[in-house]
Amino acid sequence: MGMLEGSGVWEERDLDAHDYALLCAYTHPDCDADTLALVTDWYVWVFFFDDHFLELFKRTQDRQGAKAYLDRLPALMPMDLAQGFPEPQNPVEAGLADLWARTVPSMSAGWRSRFAEATENLLNESLWELSNINEGRIANPVEYIEMRRKVGGAPWSAGLVEYAARAELPESVAGSRPLRVLRDAFSDAVHLRNDLFSYQREVEDEGENSNGVLVMETFLGCTTQEAADAVNDLLTSRLQQFENTALTEVPGLCAEQGLDLAQTAAVAAYAKGLQDWQSGGHEWHLRSSRYMNAEAAGREPGGLTLPGTGMRFTPRAERARQRGQTHRPHRHVGPSLLPEFQLPYPVSLSPHLGGARPRCVEWGERMGMLRVQPGQPLSDIWDEHRLAGYDFPLCSAGLDPDATPEELDLSANWLTWGTYGDDLYPALYGRTRDLAGARAATERLALFMPLDDAAAPEPANALERGLADLWARTAGPMSAKDRAAFRRTVEDMTASWVWELVNQAQHRIPDPVDYIEMRRLTFGADMTMRLCRIKHGERVPDAVYRSGPVRSLENSAVDYASLLNDLFSYQKEIEYEGEVHNGVLIVQNFFDVDYATGVALVDDLMNARLRQFQHVVRHELPVLYEDMELDAPTREILDGYVRELRDWMAGILHWHRECRRYREQDLRAGTGARPWRLGGPTGLGTSSARITRVLAG
Secondary structure, X not given: OOOOXXXXXXXXXXXXXHOHHHHHHHHOOXXXXXXXXXXXXXXXXXXXHHHHHHXXXXXXXXXXXXXXHHHOHHHHOOOOHHHOOOOOOOHHHHHHHHHHHHHHHHOXXXXXXXXXXXXXXXXXXXXXXXXXXXXXXXXXXXXXXXXXXXXXXHHHHHHHHHHHOOOOOOHXXXXXXXXXXXXXXXXXXXXXXXXXXXXXXXXXXXXXXXXXXHHHHHHHOOOHHHHHHHHHHHHHHHHHHHHHHHHHOHHHHHHHOOOOHXXXXXXXXXXXXXXXXXXXXXXXXXXXXXXXXXXXXXXXXXXXXXXOOOOOOOHHHHHHHHHHHXXXXXXXXXXXXXXXXXXXXXXXXXXXXXXXXXHHHHHHHHHOOOOOEOOEOOOOOOOHHHHHHHXXXXXXXXXXXXOOHHHHHHHHHHHHHHHHHHHHHHHHHHOOOXXXXXXXXXXXXXXXXXXXXOOOOOOOOHHXXXXXXXXXXXXXXXXXXXXXXXXXXXXXXXHHHHHHHHHHXXXXXXXXXXXXXXXXXXXXXXXXXXXXXXXXXXXXXXXHHHOHHHHHHHXXXXXXXXXXHHHHOHHXXXXXXXXXXXXXXXXXXXXXXXHHHHHHHHHHHHHHHHHHHHHHHHHHHHHHHHHOOOOHHHHHHHHHHHHHHHHHHHHHHHHHHHOOOOOHHHHHOOOOOOOOOOOOOOXXXXXXXXXXXXXXX
């Protein structure tokens, strides 16, 4: 393929020393010789690409050349081999064409599409790394985890696990939450482990900014060794998430989807293949000259002590796991501690707010949300006083200050319905651990969101009645494509309510990464943003919305708002409701810090996500406009979308400050939450220990 002498990247001794064949023999221990050889060639290719891209574009910081180089590669992965291949222009192109032709004949169209997407992500997100190097910018932890999955290649490796283990995933479950979480937890652990081993090579030699140890070191303001310990703790947490998902969610998925014996065996073989990759990849890192082995085991040449690296459960890791499952609910914590929020965007309110308020309460009454439901004695969660105090029209008036009265009512009613469901599920199904009932109720909600003219059944309760009413008012004018996309966002939100119940039943504080990603769904953010997008019409190509910069823009705004909610709702959720789904509690548990320190860390993360939002607006969107050759009207729509997201964040902050849902006086009066009987007080620790001391402990 031209990758050795004369390539300017490798010579034969480099390839021998890296020993990718050993990597693949470790990570795919059960496959036959021919399969092992082909998989090994894929890894030779991907590591050569990484080094080739480094030499040609990262060291020279040639972004324009890098984009032209990457734009050619998708053509070398045709879905149908009969389409042929363009003439390769370099070793990377030659290798990709050869490997694609040798691999895809034995795989389905679904696998080809998934693997091509993972390969393109791996290649294209190298531009993100290059842009950060050019700007001298170090990502925040949430941004880093998301982008590292794409550029780090582990989702791509998961696709090769399907091939090597003869464990192609059934198309009906390939995109499901359990299998997505398996893949993402696998990916994060692989990448974080690599960051621990490659810190010196990447940061000191190559000038890389994309390394988890450097990200933690910068975010926490701690030493390199303390950052490495924090990265290892996160690595271990992701492995524990993998275990939990494999044992508690995947078997149920196979049964619920009616997979046959062969399909279920393929899913099990896939999970085992990901486990094999974890342990094999760790062993290879210890032996390959690409990273280390020059000194005593467990030490980088530069002196960084590698902790447990997630492959054995150290006392520190065991304490973290124990904390996550022995949390005592209903602890007395007192009023929620709130930082000085640094959101620079002013709030504007719709002039139609006054009329929307009584109409929203009347709608909730008409849907039946203010009375006990037939056959559901625990469903009396709201009354008129509570609903008025929650003041959802105030939130909608800030989210969309230009809304018409009809649009304002519709938005407020969606917020009312989503919050009612979020409050109702724990009351009906949480305390009784009725997960089967929750799943059945969630599946039935889909009947009230028909994609065609099919009639919905008669609603049996307020939640169904409210959804039927909202769907008719919202989806009627939509195109078939928009209707299907919007329904998915509602289904994702309702499925996230069940995810919360499962954690509650296990008495398990969620893993930090899983929490952040699922919090976007429980918050209903995708649903409200989808409504904004639909108002843009068909003028913005779907590829723009799927692009890295736009997803980064949206996710950073959502994370800011959802963590803001966690700060305001801490007393309500921890003291009154016995919740385990709160970002401050997640941080307290992960770092083993007190409440005040947890609040400070969440505030830091919110501000980092806000800075990312601003960075995308200033630097990444203009590049996206040029790269995708967007015309002036499309750019104007996207600039308007940025303003809508600013209003969205400002409106949510204003609503939290003004509504009667989270303040202690509202909680004690039963306005903010049902006044559950509290557990005994334990007192709030007031120590704000430095995070460096915490990490070293």
